[in-house]
Amino acid sequence: MTKRLMLLLLVGLLVVPLAGCQGGRGSHRPDPNTLYVGSVQSSFPSAYMPWLSREGIAPTIAGMLYDSLFSYDEVTDSYLPAIGKEWYYVDEDGEPILTADGSIDYARLEEIYSDPKYDYLAVKVVIHDNITWSDGVPLTVEDIYYSFDLAANHALSNHAGALAWTSDLKHKYTNGVLVQKGIFTYERGALEQGYYIAPDEKDTVIYFHVNKVLGAVTPLFTSVLILPRHIWEPVVTPQNQLNSSAPNEELLYRYTHPVGSGAWVLDTEQSGSQQIVLHRRKDYHLTKDDGSPLYAVDTIKFVLYQEQNVAIYALLKGHIDVLDSSVSSNYLLLFAKEKDLFVCNAPGTFTQTLVFNLNPVTSERNPMRNLLANAEFRKAMALAINQDELIKNVLDGAGVWASAGLMRPTLEEFYNPQADSLLPSDYEQRLALANSILDQIAPDKDGDGYRLLNGQRISFKILGTPREQDVVSFLQIQFQKIGIDVQYAPKGAQPESTYLYTSKFDLTLQGVIFSLSNVDIMYPAHFSTLGRTSNYGRLVNEQLNAAIEEMRYTLNLNRKYELIKQIQPMIAQVYYKVPLYTANVISVARTDRFTGYQVVEGATVLNSASLQNLRRVEGR
Amino acid sequence: MKLSYVIKRVLYSLFVFAVVITLNFFIPRIGVADPAERYYPPQGNMSDIEYEIVKQLTREQYGFHVSTWQQYLNYLKGLARGDLGTSFRPGSPKVMDLITERLPWTLVLSVSTMLIGLIVGVLFGVVAAVKRGRWQDTLLLNASTVMVALPSFFIALILSFYLGFEWEIFPAYTDSTMVSEFAWTWEGISRVARNAALPVMSMMVGSIISYAQGTRNAVIAVTNEDFVLTARAKGLKTSTIRYKHILRNSLLPIVTSLGMSISGLIGGQVVIEQVFNWQGMGTLFLEANQTNDYPLMMGIMLLLSGFTIFAILVTDLIYVLLDPRVTVGDKR
Numbered sequence: 001m002t003k004r005l006m007l008l009l010l011v012g013l014l015v016v017p018l019a020g021c022q023g024g025r026g027s028h029r030p031d032p033n034t035l036y037v038g039s040v041q042s043s044f045p046s047a048y049m050p051w052l053s054r055e056g057i058a059p060t061i062a063g064m065l066y067d068s069l070f071s072y073d074e075v076t077d078s079y080l081p082a083i084g085k086e087w088y089y090v091d092e093d094g095e096p097i098l099t100a101d102g103s104i105d106y107a108r109l110e111e112i113y114s115d116p117k118y119d120y121l122a123v124k125v126v127i128h129d130n131i132t133w134s135d136g137v138p139l140t141v142e143d144i145y146y147s148f149d150l151a152a153n154h155a156l157s158n159h160a161g162a163l164a165w166t167s168d169l170k171h172k173y174t175n176g177v178l179v180q181k182g183i184f185t186y187e188r189g190a191l192e193q194g195y196y197i198a199p200d201e202k203d204t205v206i207y208f209h210v211n212k213v214l215g216a217v218t219p220l221f222t223s224v225l226i227l228p229r230h231i232w233e234p235v236v237t238p239q240n241q242l243n244s245s246a247p248n249e250e251l252l253y254r255y256t257h258p259v260g261s262g263a264w265v266l267d268t269e270q271s272g273s274q275q276i277v278l279h280r281r282k283d284y285h286l287t288k289d290d291g292s293p294l295y296a297v298d299t300i301k302f303v304l305y306q307e308q309n310v311a312i313y314a315l316l317k318g319h320i321d322v323l324d325s326s327v328s329s330n331y332l333l334l335f336a337k338e339k340d341l342f343v344c345n346a347p348g349t350f351t352q353t354l355v356f357n358l359n360p361v362t363s364e365r366n367p368m369r370n371l372l373a374n375a376e377f378r379k380a381m382a383l384a385i386n387q388d389e390l391i392k393n394v395l396d397g398a399g400v401w402a403s404a405g406l407m408r409p410t411l412e413e414f415y416n417p418q419a420d421s422l423l424p425s426d427y428e429q430r431l432a433l434a435n436s437i438l439d440q441i442a443p444d445k446d447g448d449g450y451r452l453l454n455g456q457r458i459s460f461k462i463l464g465t466p467r468e469q470d471v472v473s474f475l476q477i478q479f480q481k482i483g484i485d486v487q488y489a490p491k492g493a494q495p496e497s498t499y500l501y502t503s504k505f506d507l508t509l510q511g512v513i514f515s516l517s518n519v520d521i522m523y524p525a526h527f528s529t530l531g532r533t534s535n536y537g538r539l540v541n542e543q544l545n546a547a548i549e550e551m552r553y554t555l556n557l558n559r560k561y562e563l564i565k566q567i568q569p570m571i572a573q574v575y576y577k578v579p580l581y582t583a584n585v586i587s588v589a590r591t592d593r594f595t596g597y598q599v600v601e602g603a604t605v606l607n608s609a610s611l612q613n614l615r616r617v618e619g620r
Numbered sequence: 621m622k623l624s625y626v627i628k629r630v631l632y633s634l635f636v637f638a639v640v641i642t643l644n645f646f647i648p649r650i651g652v653a654d655p656a657e658r659y660y661p662p663q664g665n666m667s668d669i670e671y672e673i674v675k676q677l678t679r680e681q682y683g684f685h686v687s688t689w690q691q692y693l694n695y696l697k698g699l700a701r702g703d704l705g706t707s708f709r710p711g712s713p714k715v716m717d718l719i720t721e722r723l724p725w726t727l728v729l730s731v732s733t734m735l736i737g738l739i740v741g742v743l744f745g746v747v748a749a750v751k752r753g754r755w756q757d758t759l760l761l762n763a764s765t766v767m768v769a770l771p772s773f774f775i776a777l778i779l780s781f782y783l784g785f786e787w788e789i790f791p792a793y794t795d796s797t798m799v800s801e802f803a804w805t806w807e808g809i810s811r812v813a814r815n816a817a818l819p820v821m822s823m824m825v826g827s828i829i830s831y832a833q834g835t836r837n838a839v840i841a842v843t844n845e846d847f848v849l850t851a852r853a854k855g856l857k858t859s860t861i862r863y864k865h866i867l868r869n870s871l872l873p874i875v876t877s878l879g880m881s882i883s884g885l886i887g888g889q890v891v892i893e894q895v896f897n898w899q900g901m902g903t904l905f906l907e908a909n910q911t912n913d914y915p916l917m918m919g920i921m922l923l924l925s926g927f928t929i930f931a932i933l934v935t936d937l938i939y940v941l942l943d944p945r946v947t948v949g950d951k952r
Contacts, residue, residue, distance in 0.1 A: 497657065
């Protein structure tokens with residue numbers, strides 16, 4: 001009987017493997033014209049309404065299916081054509097305010113708009129005249145009017161993000177009623193406003209009134225993906241809002257069958273929760289200089305992986321061409337042993353900082369935290385930070401030193417090296433200086449060499465994610481050298497409401513990214529505004545606030561640049577957000593089928609430049 | 621089985637379910653001043669005024685603008701209609717739709733694992749008990765010790781790497797079109813079987829060991845009972861004693877264990893699903909958690925709790941059928 005049982009058992013165990021055996025070992029990348037891209041996510045979205053896409057891969061896909069007016073090049077602080085071809089600040093007659101060489105005449109702009117009768121800046125945008133939606137319908141300025149008007153009208157869009165994007169647009173609705181008109185086309189009041197548009201330009205010219213700040217156009221140009229009016233207008237009503245919690249079938253169909261103006265179109269038949277297939281549009285209006293298609297790949301197939309190790313192994317085994325996720329520097333050694341791999345070790349844009357809670361609300365103050373209010377104490381802690389050691393130990397060398405002014409040195413035109421000349425560069429010298437400062441503030445030490453305050457060891461908790469524990473460990477070693485103890489404290493799932501907005505922390509790790517495109521918003525959010533902003537430590541510095549306000553509101557671009565440079569040493573001097581490092585973005589691609597991958601700052605290997613430069617490997 | 625006992629158990633289960641519904645509604649709200657903040661966390665480029673407008677819109681959209689008690693009543697009304705609420709995901713899908721989309725795929729893994737685990741585990745357990753002290757028994761005991769130390773994700777990764785990637789015997793992860801192209805044909809079913817092979821194998825190892833150990837211990841305990849000695853004294857055949865007397869009487873703990881397993885059928889295995897790209901309930905819950913989608917979390921939790929209560933009720937009733945001496949809660 002036992003033998004029979006054992007036999008049965010063996011048969012049972014064999015059934016599953018036999019059922020599961022691979023039918024064949026065909027190629028995992030069968031189509032030579034398709035780029036197979038692995039993406040580490042928990043799931044792919046099923047709805048592609050661009051404004052609703054804010055998690056996981058959804059914004060990337062939305063950005064490929066839809067275009068905004070322009071894209072922004074932060075190195076040159078300029079706007080690159082997308083739907084829009086060119087744009088100008090204009091005077092009250094709609095005439096561009098330009099110098100003789102065709103660039104923006106900021107002096108005249110300032111002169112005209114310093115008149116208090118204007119509470120806006122007028123902007124003219126000219127779009128390409130050969131754009132069509134993916135269903136073949138021509139794209140005109142009426143689509144652009146519709147998109148911005150919808151974004152500003154809460155009663156129709158019911159969309160939170162759209163409010164933020166259009167907050168600088170002087171086109172306002174109250175309870176679904178237009179109370180201030182700030183968008184003008186040939187058919188929508190341009191002439192009445194004094195802006196002449198010739199009949200043959202009626203589909204391509206649009207005017208905007210925006211807030212009187214130079215940064216106002218950035219979110220309008222780059223954040224609002226333009227929607228096809230002929231698709232959405234017939235179904236979006238106050239009862240059937242664009243972002244509806246109970247979308248009807250017509251809305252749902254539009255969410256899942258996107259019609260966009262981008263370079264790619266979704267294959268709705270083949271796409272699902274585990275793969276997304278995009279085909280290149282043959283009629284996309286942007287091309288290379290020689291007239292050839294902008295993108296060399298015909299089809300991109302995104303394949304879902306829920307576990308990063310599996311995705312990396314899938315890449316190494318040739319199941320996919322590219323892994324569209326940044327990976328830890330721990331994998332660099334593994335990649336070094338492999339052939340046919342392109343490891344993209346791109347400079348990062350995200351700077352890790354250590355933030356001091358220097359001005360907690362009254363109820364959260366204590367003697368230890370009072371130390372953090374002392375700029376000299378913070379300076380001593382900043383001196384003890386050795387960025388080179390952190391890059392070597394935490395990032396395995398895959399990172400770069402970050403400026404104390406928190407502007408990336410790669411932005412050569414705007415980076416101010418003065419911010420980094422405030423403290424000595426030699427680490428031994430820095431430690432000596434830090435200890436001499438602390439000897440004045442807290443000279444007593446315990447048996448382990450830690451400094452004492454009122455007989456108690458000076459110790460702070462650093463909030464971080466579990467992944468950031470190693471950063472805290474190395475900071476622990478560095479601060480030990482000046483007699484200050486730091487400990488890791490978990491941030492939890494909602495650090496803002498739990499700790500940061502309520503001043504319930506000593507120090508926290510925070511990633512920051514400052515560029516020309518975001519300083520108008522990010523400088524106040526990080527250094528001026530109190531409340532629910534990224535100014536967690538509640539810095540109040542009048543000199544810095546004044547500089548930031550002037551930078552935001554000046555209409556003289558040169559003055560704005562000058563102020564951005566002046567603000568950097570100020571940021572460095574308050575020792576509030578002290579830089580630790582800027583980590584590289586490491587990603588990887590196979591080179592056995594496609595080559596020409598490009599390294600782009602802050603981006604993975606699957607970036608727009610790579611897609612434009614990829615070419616098939618001959619003979620494969 | 622007494623009808624009064626059944627009614628009592630059913631009423632008790634309904635009461636527990638009502639408590640679960642209430643807790644399920646209120647627990648996610650504990651410590652949350654404003655649910656809209658969970659849906660729409662503060663954005664760096666929003667002023668306080670803009671953020672207030674955004675939150676108000678969100679409250680209205682998801683019904684947070686009325687009092688908590690009114691929300692609770694609306695929630696109960698929705699449940700009565702079979703509506704578990706609306707997810708925060710783009711396109712605002714219904715929670716019930718998301719669950720019904722994923723549940724069958726979780727059941728494919730969990731039911732296969734449970735059945736294989738039960739059949740093979742019971743057989744193993746019986747063999748180990750009969751061969752007590754010999755290599756079969758030692759093998760089971762050692763395997764149990766090893767399995768306790770080996771986490772399932774480790775087994776899953778090892779199986780995926782070797783049987784999937786290196787030797788290509790099974791798919792290393794789920795074919796990305798398995799779900800979207802599924803059809804009730806032989807080809808469709810065998811494709812699911814192919815893709816399910818490694819996840820099921822990863823899960824069934826632990827399941828087999830667990831059932832085997834339970835069966836072994838139960839069989840050994842029953843073997844030492846007086847009635848078995850009596851049967852032997854009566855001169856009954858060994859096989860009759862083993863299968864009619866010992867195994868049948870060893871079923872009670874196995875039924876309990878099975879009942880507990882049934883309650884876990886629909887929860888999914890987060891790590892296994894992640895490693896093998898399996899779109900099941902485990903990853904759905906994980907996604908809900910990662911995106912603060914708490915209507916979806918509440919829906920899944922309610923379904924899991926309801927199913928567990930139901931499984932326990934059924935187990936209790938079967939228990940009574942198998943052993944009429946059992947009268948839980950009966951004070952006589």
